[in-house]
Amino acid sequence: MIYFVGAGPGDPELLTVKAWRLLQQADLVIYAGSLVPLEVMDCCRPEAKKVNSAPLVLEEIIALMAEYHQRQQLVVRLHTGDPSLYGAIGEQMKALDELGIPYEIVPGVSSFLAAAAAVKREYTVPGGSQTVIITRLAGRTPVPQEQALASLAQHRGSMAIFLSVGLAAQVQQELLQGYPPDTPVAVVERASQPAERVIRGKLGELAKLVEAAGITKTALILVGDFLTGEGKSLLYQKEFTHEFRTAR
Template sequence: MVHFIGAGPGDPELLTIKGKRLIDSADVIIYAGSLVNKKVLDDRKESAVVYNSAYMTLPEVIQVMKETEAKGLSVARVHTGDPSIYGAIREQMDALDRLGISYEVIPGVSSFLAAAASMKKEYTLPGVSQTVILSRLEGRTPVPEKEKILSLAKHHATMIIFLSVGKIEVLVQLLSESYERDTPAAVVYKASWPEEVIVYGTLETIADKVKAAGITKTALVVVGDFLGNAYELSKLYDQNFETEYRKTGGSMKGH
């Protein structure tokens, strides 16, 4: 079987227990070496054969999977973060479907979640934003017209922009068409890695700060008023708000 595994954002301890077990026991490991922290492979079997997919094409990756499966051995296909987000996983699964090779997907911690943890922020603040948009600028991979940054920014939601820090000035210009220039913004470089860097600013200042920090890749751009300090308290713990488990005026009980 082929196991697609989300290796998390970088910190090896953010790998799931299931993901680690499958990597450690795999006969063949194919990992995205340009992004995955190789330390997640440290406890692999001595006999495990390791391939770095950064140097491979899709047909080469599938061929390794096909040959390994024919031998009755297991494959750990290790992706950065969670493989469902900018992971190019669908094309691999479809190829395996055509070959009749079974597989499973093990989710991982995405870098956008690690970024929130590093910043100690909540993306969905009551009264501020209840919507999180994950997107990217158009590059060599095109973006559908209705999903351009210019259109998405009109929602004034919390935005996390992947794969775009290298064009930070263009991105800021597009966002500023809808967001106020004093809207808080941040750039998180290599969230959860030892070399992590967080740059805070506003849409007015963030581009200059990021350029001064020398950040050109492997970073997320986050934008929205969730980075500020004004918000409403949650209804979840409001003493005047009844839930299935808690009635107003009731006493605290532990279960």
């Protein structure tokens, strides 16, 4: 079997139990070397073959998978965070389907969740935002026009922006078409890792904050009132009745 495995945001202790077990059993681990910390790779058994996918093209990755599959050996394709978010696994699965090679997907902890933990906030705030938008700025990978940041900003929901910190000035410009300049922002670099860093401020100064911090990659931009707003859930209020408790 071939497994697409989420490596989590970087902290090896945030691997799922299933992900750790598969790394312990794998004969071949193909990993995103530019993103997966070496500490995570230390979870592999010493005799496993470890291949950095960064210099490889799709055909080379698939050929490696097929070779080990034919040997009836276990293959782990290791992606950072959760494979379903910006994991580029679709074309790999299509190629395996065409070859008749079975595979499974093992979810992981996404960096946008680790980022929320880093800033100690809830994306969904009782009485506040109930919507989380996960997106990115258009770059070499295009974004549908109706999903441009300027359009999404009109919702003023809680937003986690991937793969865009290197274009912070453009991010700021587009978001200001929907959010007020004093909207809270946070930039979380290398969430959950020893080098984790959090920069906070207001949307109107986002580009300056990022430039001053020297952050160019491996960071998420968080935007929204959830970063400072507070709410109180009805769930634990004594006046609130639900299936398991009567109001007091």
